[in-house]
Amino acid sequence: MGEIVLAAKVTHVPTLQMSEQDGPIKGKRQPAIDGHLEIARRAKALGADTAVICDTHWLVNAGFHINANHRFKGLLTSSEFPQFIRDMPYDHPGNPELGDAIAQKATDLGVYTLSHHLDSLDLEYGTLVPMHFMSREHDMKVVSVSAFCTVHDHDESRTVGEAIRAAVDASDSKVLLLASGSLSHKIWSNKDYEPNNGTFTISSEFNRQVDLMVLDMWKRGDHATFLKMLGDYAHHCSGEGSMHDTAMLYGALGWDAYKGKCEVVTEYFPSSGTGQTNVIFPVT
Numbered sequence: 001m002g003e004i005v006l007a008a009k010v011t012h013v014p015t016l017q018m019s020e021q022d023g024p025i026k027g028k029r030q031p032a033i034d035g036h037l038e039i040a041r042r043a044k045a046l047g048a049d050t051a052v053i054c055d056t057h058w059l060v061n062a063g064f065h066i067n068a069n070h071r072f073k074g075l076l077t078s079s080e081f082p083q084f085i086r087d088m089p090y091d092h093p094g095n096p097e098l099g100d101a102i103a104q105k106a107t108d109l110g111v112y113t114l115s116h117h118l119d120s121l122d123l124e125y126g127t128l129v130p131m132h133f134m135s136r137e138h139d140m141k142v143v144s145v146s147a148f149c150t151v152h153d154h155d156e157s158r159t160v161g162e163a164i165r166a167a168v169d170a171s172d173s174k175v176l177l178l179a180s181g182s183l184s185h186k187i188w189s190n191k192d193y194e195p196n197n198g199t200f201t202i203s204s205e206f207n208r209q210v211d212l213m214v215l216d217m218w219k220r221g222d223h224a225t226f227l228k229m230l231g232d233y234a235h236h237c238s239g240e241g242s243m244h245d246t247a248m249l250y251g252a253l254g255w256d257a258y259k260g261k262c263e264v265v266t267e268y269f270p271s272s273g274t275g276q277t278n279v280i281f282p283v284t
Helices: 030-045 096-108 125-134 154-169 205-220 223-236 240-253
Strands: 003-010 050-060 064-067 071-076 088-093 113-116 141-149 174-180 263-271 274-281
Touching: 003 030, 003 154, 003 240, 030 125, 030 174, 030 263, 030 274, 050 064, 050 096, 050 125, 050 154, 050 240, 064 096, 064 154, 088 125, 088 141, 096 113, 096 141, 096 154, 125 141, 125 174, 141 154, 141 240, 154 223, 154 240, 174 240, 205 223, 205 263, 205 274, 223 240, 240 274
Parallel strands: 003 174, 050 141, 050 174, 064 113
Antiparallel strands: 003 274, 064 141, 071 088, 263 274
8 A cells, every 4th residue: 555655845946956056046045955855865764756746837727637757857947937947957757657546536536637648748847846856865756736726726626635645545656745836925026026135035024924824833733724724825925826736735634634743844935025945744
C-alpha cells in the first residue's frame, strides 16, 4: 500500500533561481532554498519516491488536469518572467500510473479530471522551481496537478485532494505532497514596483497581517478555523490561483478533521508584493 509520507505548502518565486546567479538578488533567497532542501531531505528519509505537486501556475479553464507524462526534460524560460527564469534545465521522471489513478478517482468522486501523457505539455514553474532545488537532495518522480482553477470551487479542489489520497493509498507509491503557491498574492502594480523596492516588500499591510495570522493558526493546528475563512482569505488577499492548491492539500489530509501542528521551515518573507513561506504539514 502507498501513502503520503510528507506534505508541505511551498514557495516557487522566480527569485529563488536568481538568488544563485550574479546580480542584486544573489544570496537573498537562500533561506527559501534551504527550506526546499530540508523538505526534500525529510521526504527522502521517509522513503518518498514521488512528488505530487498542486501547481498554482498551471491555469485551467475547464475541468481539472494532471500532467502524468513518463518523463519531463527540457529548458524552462518563463513566459511570465523571462527576465527572471530563463534556460533553467530540468529532467525528472514521471509516475504515469499514479497520475492516471488520481484522475480516475477524482472523476469517480464527481469531479471531472483528465490525465495527460503529452511531450508537448510543459510543466509550469510552480512545479519546476521547487523540483529544481529538491532534486539536489532527492530525485523523485513527478506528477503535476493543475491548481490555478478559474471556474472551479474549493469543494471540487477538496475532492481532488481526497482523490490524491485515495489513489496514493491504493498504489505502491510513497508521496511527498506539495501545495505550490504563495499566501497572499497581490503583486505590486507595474508603476509602484520599483519605487517600493518591490522585490523585497509586501504590497499590503493588511495582507501581511492576515498571512501571519494564518501561519499562527497552522502552527497551533487550528485548521478548522482556517478552513472557515479560506474562501474569504483567497478572495480578499488575492490568494495565488485562488488557493486551490491549499484546498487540495487539506482534502488529502482530512480537511477540517486534520489536527497537525505545522512547522515553518522558511520564515515568512515578502516577494514582489506577495507573502511567501515553506511550511511542513505533518501527516497524521
